[in-house]
Amino acid sequence: xxxxxxxxxxxxxxxxxxxxxxxxxxxxxxxxxxxxxxxxxxxxxxxxxxxxxxxxxxxxxxxxxxxxxxxxxxxxxxxxxxxxxxxxxxxxxxxxxxxxxxxxxxxxxxxxxxxxxxxxxxxxxxxxxxxxxxxxxxxxxxxxxxxxxxxxxxxxxxxxxxxxxxxxxxxxxxxxxxxxxxxxxxxxxxxxxxxxxxxx
Numbered sequence: 001x002x003x004x005x006x007x008x009x010x011x012x013x014x015x016x017x018x019x020x021x022x023x024x025x026x027x028x029x030x031x032x033x034x035x036x037x038x039x040x041x042x043x044x045x046x047x048x049x050x051x052x053x054x055x056x057x058x059x060x061x062x063x064x065x066x067x068x069x070x071x072x073x074x075x076x077x078x079x080x081x082x083x084x085x086x087x088x089x090x091x092x093x094x095x096x097x098x099x100x101x102x103x104x105x106x107x108x109x110x111x112x113x114x115x116x117x118x119x120x121x122x123x124x125x126x127x128x129x130x131x132x133x134x135x136x137x138x139x140x141x142x143x144x145x146x147x148x149x150x151x152x153x154x155x156x157x158x159x160x161x162x163x164x165x166x167x168x169x170x171x172x173x174x175x176x177x178x179x180x181x182x183x184x185x186x187x188x189x190x191x192x193x194x195x196x197x198x199x200x
Contacts, residue, residue: 004026004029007022007025007026008026008036008040010022011023011026011040011048011051011052011055012040012043012045012047012048012051014047019051019054020054022055023051023054023055023058024058026055027055027058027059030059031059031063033055033059034056034059034061034063034064034067037055037067040052041067041070041071046074046075046076046078046079049071049074049076050076050078050079050082053067053068053074053079053082053083054082054086056086056090057082057085057086057087057089057090058090062092065087065090065091065094065095066092066094066095068083068086068090068092068095069083069087069092069094069095069098071083071086072084072087072095072098072099072101072102072114073098077110080102080105080110081107081109081110081113084102084110084113084114084116085113087099087114087117087120088113088116088117088119088120091117091120091121091122092121093124095117095121096118096121096125096128097128099114099115099117099118099121099125100118100125100128100129100132102114103115103118103132103139103143103144104136104139104140108139111139111140111143112143114143115146115147116147118147119147119150119151122151122153123151123155126148126151126155126156126159129147129148129159130159132144133145133148133159133163141163145160145163148160
């Protein structure tokens with residue numbers, strides 16, 4: 001009993017090396033450690049919550065995945081990042097909506113880690129990714145495209161093609177118009193310079 005208490009004290013000690021060792025030892029207790037980690041997740045100290053999330057990521061049980069999902073809404077960015085990273089190594093299907101929401105985050109690392117966690121979930125995330133590709137912001141759509149491509153699942157191929165095909169024509173037209181305007185400007189300048197030379 002004293003040993004497990006010491007481990008939790010080490011986890012919240014502020015010493016990263018000590019806390020990392022404690023995290024792995026606590027995780028070895030499996031489901032028996034969940035309740036105590038849930039208590040730490042309510043701590044006012046963000047570093048303590050971070051280490052609780054780090055430890056949960058090492059416990060591959062459904063309850064741990066659910067707690068990681070909840071941690072995606074933590075007030076502290078580093079805790080949210082750690083939760084997304086944990087869900088990459090400990091995939092949890094019910095975390096899909098929270099991970100999709102994290103693709104809208106301003107923080108690029110959180111978006112990337114969330115996309116990686118979605119990739120780990122696999123085919124069950126495809127409908128949600130398809131939806132975000134149709135109506136999400138550009139940064140979220142890019143992560144969704146990357147996630148679908150990384151999944152290497154046949155069902156994702158039509159969605160990727162449907163997304164990419166409409167992009168080609170507008171991009172080409174815009175590029176063509178830009179080149180046309182540049183050419184007009186050059187011709188105009190050339191004519192102007194020629195006139196100056198002739199006058200001279």
